[in-house]
Amino acid sequence: MSQPLTSETxxxxxxxxxxxxxxxxxxxxxxxxxxxxxxxxxxxxRPYVVFGPEAARKVLVTEREKVLWRNTDPVTDYLDRGVLVVDGDEHDHYRKIMEPPLHPARLAGYTQMMISQTDRVTSQWRDGETVDMLVESRKIALLIIMQTLFSKDVWDDLQKIWKPILKAIEYISPGAWIIWRNMPRFGFRKPLRELDDYLFKIIEERRKTKDEWKVESGKSDLLQHLIDAGLTDKVIRDQMLTMMIAGHDTSTALLAWVFALLGQHPEILKQVVGEVDASEKSQMLEHVIKESLRLYPPIHIGNRRVVEDMQFSEGTVPAGERLFYSIYLTHRDPEIWENAEDFCPERFTHKGKTPPMSYIPFGAGPRVCIGAAFGQVEARVVMERLLQNFSFEFTKHPINAHMGATLEPRPGVMMKVTKRRETS
Ligand code: HEM
Known part of the structure; x- marks a missing residue:
């Protein structure tokens, strides 16, 4: 049984x-x-927290029917019927509609676009200036996700949608509403409406030009799949909003943490740059991305509502309670990971050293991240491009892990950027 909480704890x-x-x-x-x-x-x-492979396996795979995603909180109110926050057949239906454009076979087709979007953002950097890689990563990730999923070029709209998107993220981030469920929340109505209007406009425009979109189904984007499935505008908005936020806020956090960690470990940065210059596929970069996802998993916790008592070896969670499975604690469990708190990308060179379900940055089971393959390819392509074209020098400021909608490096990652070569 687990130990009770003492005053010392x-x-x-x-x-x-x-x-x-x-x-x-x-x-x-x-x-x-x-x-x-x-x-x-x-x-x-008084939510329960579990972690480690046993817990992850139960919550995500073997006893997943005992937990529901759906809660009554700002996240589920806002995303409403979004695939992330619904359960059962409804979830499976939306998920099936949205999987094809994110299928690994489609990913190679996105690489060139990912590179061009990265270049557009860096084209605005002045040589030698200091930029915040948290902000720059968000721009890149937003351009990429909107282009991929909705074929929408948001370059000219970035300024207009920036604040509404940040407000939407703030709205669903943990806050005092966790304990005061119906607390009044000011300053959100207008930006959230603006974001809705923006998404509804994209749907409307697509419906008007539907015939032009009758391309081979292998080429359809996510929006077209949603429309062709016969969903209403409202349900399409829910999926678009969910995918837009889940698909860019996570990648933003990942890229920013990779920069934070490379900035704090210049010798590894040097090694990665050396490999990126020398070869098509840097092993070290792969391991740095993996290690960053281990230490700072953008989604660090999974939130569930228990509908049937669940037994774990150290205790029971009764039906009706809230349950968090902690990816963060699983990834730092000293029983599993040697030097768990240290940044050590080399640990991934030795394949198969940790037990199954001990490394779960994308969750697992039927609700594993729908964009897992996409997110990893994106991180790799964007990092390669940035490192080939610029040198990055960390300004050595303190960084904290902030629990927003994702785990973010705050106050950001300030880096001095110097051009290494002209982009072609
Ligand atoms: C580095 C990038 C990413 C990370 C670390 C990440 C992490 C995760 C995790 C841990 C889950 C499972 C949550 C749970 O079970 O409680 C998840 C689910 C999800 N992710 Fe991601 N994600 C990333 C990128 C993406 C991208 C690029 C997209 C969209 C294109 C996306 C869309 C989703 C959706 C829709 C779900 C819900 C799936 C379902 O319930 O069936 N994610 N993600």
Whole structure:
């Protein structure tokens, strides 16, 4: 059985909160003091947290019918019928419609576009200036996702949609609403409506030009698949919003963390650049991306509602409770990972060293990330392009892991960029 929370654990958790400036610190303390199963003692909200391969396997695969994604909170209210937040047949239906454009066989067809979108963003950098790679990565990821899924070039609209998108992300990020469910939230109505209007306009334009889109189905984008499936504009909006946010905020965080980690480890950055210059496929870059996803998984926790009692070796979660499976704690479990807290990309050179379900940056089972292959190809293509064309020098400022909708490096990743060669 798990140990009860003692005042010593409480004090250590508080110290970790102050030191790490994020709830990740207290989570780690509770994991160390209590085990792989514990409850967070918030006022009026006491979710259970589980982690490690056993928990991941149960929640994601073997006992997944005992948990639901659907909750009643700002995330599910806002994304409404979006594939990420619905369950059962409804989920399976939307998921099937949206899988083809993200199928691994389609990915090679996106590479050139990913490169051009990256170049458009870097074309605005002045040689030798300092840029925030959190912001720049978001621009690149947004351009790429909108072009891929909706064939929409948002370059000229970036300024217009930037604030609405950031507000949408803020709206679904964890906050005081977790304990005060119906708290009034100001400043969101207008930007969220603007974003909706923008998406509905894209749908309307596509419906008007539908005949031009009657191309071979292998070439249809995600929007066309949604329209051809006969969904209403509202349900299409829910899927577009879900995919737009899930598909770019995660990649933004991943790219930004890769820069943060490379910035903090210049010797590894040098090695990666050397490999990228020398070969088509740098092994080291692959491992750096993987290690970044281990240490800072953009989706660091999975949120579920338990509908039937669930037993774990260290305790039982009763039906009706909230359950978080922690990807972050699984990835830093010292029982699984040697030097778990250290950035060590070489660990991925030795294949098969960790047990199954111990590395789950994209989740697992039938609800594994629909964009897992896409996201990894994107990170690789964008990183290669950036490293080939620019040198990056970290300005050595402190970085904290911020729990927003994704885990983000805050206040950003400030890097001095210097041109290495002209883009062609
Ligand atoms: C580095 C990039 C990414 C990471 C780390 C990531 C991570 C994840 C994780 C952990 C889940 C499972 C959540 C859970 O079970 O609670 C998930 C689901 C999902 N992801 Fe991603 N993701 C990434 C990129 C993408 C991209 C590029 C897209 C869209 C193009 C996307 C769309 C989705 C959707 C729609 C789901 C829900 C799937 C379902 O419930 O069937 N993600 N992602």
């Amino acid at each position: 409480g004090r250590a958790a508080m110290r970790a909160l102050i030191k790490e400036k994020s709830a990740l610190g207290p989570l780690k303390v509770m994991a160390q003091h209590i085990g792989h199963f514990f409850q967070i003692p918030l006022p009026g909200f």
